[in-house]
Amino acid sequence: xxxxxxxxxxxxxxxxxxxxxxxxxxxxxxxxxxxxxxxxxxxxxxxxxxxxxxxxxxxxxxxxxxxxxxxxxxxxxxxxxxxxxxxxxxxxxxxxxxxxxxxxxxxxxxxxxxxxxxxxxxxxxxxxxxxxxxxxxxxxxxxxxxxxxxxxxxxxxxxxxxxxxxxxxxxxxxxxxxxxxxxxxxxxxxxxxxxxxxxxxxxxxxxxxxxxxxxxxxxxxxxxxxxxxxxxxxxxxxxxxxxxxxxxxxxxxxxxxxxxxxxxxxxxxxxxxxxxxxxxxxxxxxxxxxxxxxxxxxxxxxxxxxxxxxxxxxxxxxxxxxxxxxxxxxxxxxxxxxxxxxxxxxxx
Amino acid sequence: xxxxxxxxxxxxxxxxxxxxxxxxxxxxxxxxxxxxxxxxxxxxxxxxxxxxxxxxxxxxxxxxxxxxxxxxxxxxxxxxxxxxxxxxxxxxxxxxxxxxxxxxxxxxxxxxxxxxxxxxxxxxxxxxxxxxxxxxxxxxxxxxxxxxxxxxxxxxxxxxxxxxxxxxxxxxxxxxxxxxxxxxxxxxxxxxxxxxxxxxxxxxxxxxxxxxxxxxxxxxxxxxxxxxxxxxxxxxxxxxxxxxxxxxxxxxxxxxxxxxxxxxxxxxxxxxxxxxxxxxxxxxxxxxxxxxxxxxxxxxxxxxxxxxxxxxxxxxxxxxxxxxxxxxxxxxxxxxxxxxxxxxxxxx
Numbered sequence: 001x002x003x004x005x006x007x008x009x010x011x012x013x014x015x016x017x018x019x020x021x022x023x024x025x026x027x028x029x030x031x032x033x034x035x036x037x038x039x040x041x042x043x044x045x046x047x048x049x050x051x052x053x054x055x056x057x058x059x060x061x062x063x064x065x066x067x068x069x070x071x072x073x074x075x076x077x078x079x080x081x082x083x084x085x086x087x088x089x090x091x092x093x094x095x096x097x098x099x100x101x102x103x104x105x106x107x108x109x110x111x112x113x114x115x116x117x118x119x120x121x122x123x124x125x126x127x128x129x130x131x132x133x134x135x136x137x138x139x140x141x142x143x144x145x146x147x148x149x150x151x152x153x154x155x156x157x158x159x160x161x162x163x164x165x166x167x168x169x170x171x172x173x174x175x176x177x178x179x180x181x182x183x184x185x186x187x188x189x190x191x192x193x194x195x196x197x198x199x200x201x202x203x204x205x206x207x208x209x210x211x212x213x214x215x216x217x218x219x220x221x222x223x224x225x226x227x228x229x230x231x232x233x234x235x236x237x238x239x240x241x242x243x244x245x246x247x248x249x250x251x252x253x254x255x256x257x258x259x260x261x262x263x264x265x266x267x268x269x270x271x272x273x274x275x276x277x278x279x280x281x282x283x284x285x286x287x288x289x290x291x292x293x294x295x296x297x298x299x300x301x302x303x304x305x306x307x308x309x310x311x312x313x314x315x316x317x318x319x320x321x322x323x324x325x326x327x328x329x330x331x332x333x334x335x336x337x338x339x340x341x342x343x344x345x346x347x348x
Numbered sequence: 349x350x351x352x353x354x355x356x357x358x359x360x361x362x363x364x365x366x367x368x369x370x371x372x373x374x375x376x377x378x379x380x381x382x383x384x385x386x387x388x389x390x391x392x393x394x395x396x397x398x399x400x401x402x403x404x405x406x407x408x409x410x411x412x413x414x415x416x417x418x419x420x421x422x423x424x425x426x427x428x429x430x431x432x433x434x435x436x437x438x439x440x441x442x443x444x445x446x447x448x449x450x451x452x453x454x455x456x457x458x459x460x461x462x463x464x465x466x467x468x469x470x471x472x473x474x475x476x477x478x479x480x481x482x483x484x485x486x487x488x489x490x491x492x493x494x495x496x497x498x499x500x501x502x503x504x505x506x507x508x509x510x511x512x513x514x515x516x517x518x519x520x521x522x523x524x525x526x527x528x529x530x531x532x533x534x535x536x537x538x539x540x541x542x543x544x545x546x547x548x549x550x551x552x553x554x555x556x557x558x559x560x561x562x563x564x565x566x567x568x569x570x571x572x573x574x575x576x577x578x579x580x581x582x583x584x585x586x587x588x589x590x591x592x593x594x595x596x597x598x599x600x601x602x603x604x605x606x607x608x609x610x611x612x613x614x615x616x617x618x619x620x621x622x623x624x625x626x627x628x629x630x631x632x633x634x635x636x637x638x639x640x641x642x643x644x645x646x647x648x649x650x651x652x653x654x655x656x657x658x659x660x661x662x663x664x665x666x667x668x669x670x671x672x673x674x675x676x677x678x679x680x681x682x683x684x685x686x687x688x689x690x691x692x693x694x695x696x
Contacts, residue, residue: 002442003572009579012583014402014582014586017403028402034400035399043396046391048383050561051559052380053365053560053561054560055365055563081429081585081588081590084584085585085588088584092465093354094353114584143353172350198350206402210399212587213401237433238432239560240429240433241563242561242593243561244562244596245590248396
């Protein structure tokens with residue numbers, strides 16, 4: 001029977017993407033602000049005539065723009081269809097041993113899915129009671145290490161000195177630092193790629209660059225690391241990045257002022273939101289991201305979730321023993337967050 | 349050493365994508381005609397504001413349009429980032445046994461690359477002297493079968509009755525029919541998905557739909573087959589199709605007249621090209637695709653390749669013992685093919 005040969009997996013379940021009018025959508029950590037006006041311009045000027053040809057398999061234009069923006073040589077940059085594509089490619093490329101890879105028990109819930117899919121043994125290291133990571137827990141034999149910094153869904157940022165401590169002591173496997181949320185306040189591990197050739201730093205356009213809909217992720221690492229990833233990428237699909245995404249991706253990088261302005265607005269709204277949530281009986285790890293992972297002192301999580309939903313506000317709730325009391329609330333515009341507080345005032 | 353754990357692969361090498369002015373590019377089987385005017389319109393009307401949100405992970409709009417166009421239920425359709433993404437996902441999903449998968453020795457050279465990447469045992473079945481496939485060669489124990497029909501780079505079309513013969517006798521593994529070139533004259537295996545729940549039919553926007561630059565591939569199969577693929581897809585990357593590609597992909601399907609007109613033009617140019625190549629001492633398997641796989645009776649392959657290159661005409665040459673005398677020439681516009689003949693007249 002052909003079904004005997006099928007790879008059976010339990011897929012990752014993304015947050016809902018309902019297309020409901022007037023929904024305040026705070027469930028998938030999207031940016032409340034649209035992309036830079038330069039992205040609009042690039043898309044307007046895009047010539048569909050070019051679509052008849054294949055795009056540049058090396059995504060040269062975008063790699064060059066990333067190189068200039070982040071001051072990293074072009075041969076130390078990898079680009080993919082969102083950071084999930086980049087991370088999945090890194091898992092497939094680097095985690096090819098019998099030793100377990102290590103990552104926190106509370107973190108981005110795609111890591112164990114990729115582990116299962118590719119048959120990579122993995123061990124989920126419990127985070128501390130306060131959700132913080134103890135780097136000492138990772139100092140054992142392993143086939144690789146993955147740390148989201150800041151972490152999701154907790155929002156906690158691990159000081160860069162701890163990341164470097166880990167890198168100093170772990171040179172025999174690849175260390176992936178998933179920096180999907182780094183632009184909202186943390187210090188990036190990017191400068192460390194010069195010192196540690198086993199460090200991969202992964203980023204995305206989906207959060208700080210307001211472009212979840214265009215699907216761009218990228219990674220920085222040593223020349224060797226990137227070359228191995230490119231070999232695997234070119235063994236799966238030569239042309240992953242379509243022409244509109246390349247153009248839009250480059251355009252976004254050409255507008256650093258807009259980027260700074262919107263990320264700063266989100267940070268400021270986040271800090272306001274923290275104060276307001278506290279006033280209403282919520283507690284949460286101190287977020288350095290564009291979301292807050294909060295629980296209420298007395299009200300049930302699902303009660304709040306449903307009440308918000310009734311008022312057209314969508315947030316995210318995860319299963320999992322240690323986090324089942326928490327709501328993850330993405331940071332929207334000031335107006336949206338004020339509306340959240342109004343609704344919470346009615347509930348709590 | 350971290351490098352000990354790296355998956356080392358020899359990647360597929362795509363055809364050159366030089367950005368040279370006035371190049372007659374006949375090396376990667378692209379369409380010489382631009383996409384439908386409706387694609388231009390869809391892209392012009394695309395609202396970049398939406399990019400801040402994730403796209404629909406189920407690609408509902410495009411799946412619906414494909415469903416209507418090809419009269420296949422939505423839950424029997426899979427969409428990916430070009431047919432390479434679709435095929436790679438199918439390999440990973442369905443070829444998960446110790447028995448070798450079977451495909452011709454002369455065929456799309458990505459099949460063995462995916463085999464190597466995912467550790468799938470494979471056996472390359474020699475095609476006959478005339479490059480045709482003998483279905484009887486595939487009637488043995490296997491972990492799966494992959495047939496490109498029409499085949500690349502030979503261009504040969506295998507009669508649908510032979511494909512059905514194979515399906516009748518091979519029910520214990522998944523059979524993939526890669527129909528990248530089916531719109532240029534062959535009869536599709538699509539109707540057979542109703543009878544054979546282990547049949548996957550794979551298609552692409554890159555050839556007949558003039559949209560290699562947008563990266564869309566799709567597949568039809570039984571509900572069960574598609575569900576297994578979706579589970580794997582959602583275990584790699586929830587959001588593979590970006591918003592512009594979804595819009596452009598739908599728009600293309602809404603213009604069947606343009607599609608018919610351009611594919612018919614290519615078929616007619618191909619038939620003219622066959623006659624002209626014969627006059628000039630070339631022989632070739634009878635192509636049902638948008639390319640011709642030809643060798644010259646006396647002149648060396650590389651000599652012709654280089655002479656064409658000097659005149660700004662790029663065609664494709666493959667290594668491999670059995671095909672090293674052949675050039676693969678994509679069908680361009682009438683004007684481009686006339687120019688090819690002019691240059692050949694100088695050479696032969």
